Amino acid sequence: GAVVSQHPSWVICKSGTSVKIECRSLDFQATTMFWYRQFPKQSLMLMATSNEGSKATYEQGVEKDKFLINHASLTLSTLTVTSAHPEDSSFYICSARDTGTSSFYEQYFGPGTRLTVT
């Protein structure tokens, strides 16, 4: 149980285009999901917290107009990187909290999406 999927697993796009990454909780409901970014040989950095049915909360320094987050259902959150540039190339990882069980405080992570902007 407690599986989180991401799609796509990797994507290459041209500079200036937008890319959407999906995060799904497959066997549980997640009121809250999180988006992280990880550059090579660095740790995960929290970008934003996504709450179902409301606006996402962004961490300091993360441009909300560039990284659009939508959490329209209890099992799906999307991250759209708008007008992507090479410096946005990174490993994007989502995470979800199971809000329906005693394991509420455990966060389950997706496998990540490798974005390369050329």
Next chain:
Amino acid sequence: DAKTTQPTSMDCAEGRAANLPCNHSTISGNEYVYWYRQIHSQGPQYIIHGLKNNETNEMASLIITEDRKSSTLILPHATLRDTAVYYCIVRSHTGANSKLTFGKGITLSVRP
């Protein structure tokens, strides 16, 4: 500010116990100690967490000192598949400190 400090790396022999230390001297009374690991190019995987008492599950054991200023994650019989970056994180279950904030972690290399 980092709330935990871990060595940069360590290695151990396959089949032996791997003991991964973590210092968290500024931990608050309502903060838990969590451990996650990340195998190369994958998402982090939850391992274990605890508040005061030692904890054990099918993956590992967590030993927390009585003053809660440090802890040790124990992988009882390390395998090559345990090679990963291990993150020790302190967090509360409510409020702003409930976020999972990752530090640099410790890179564990299990050698044959």
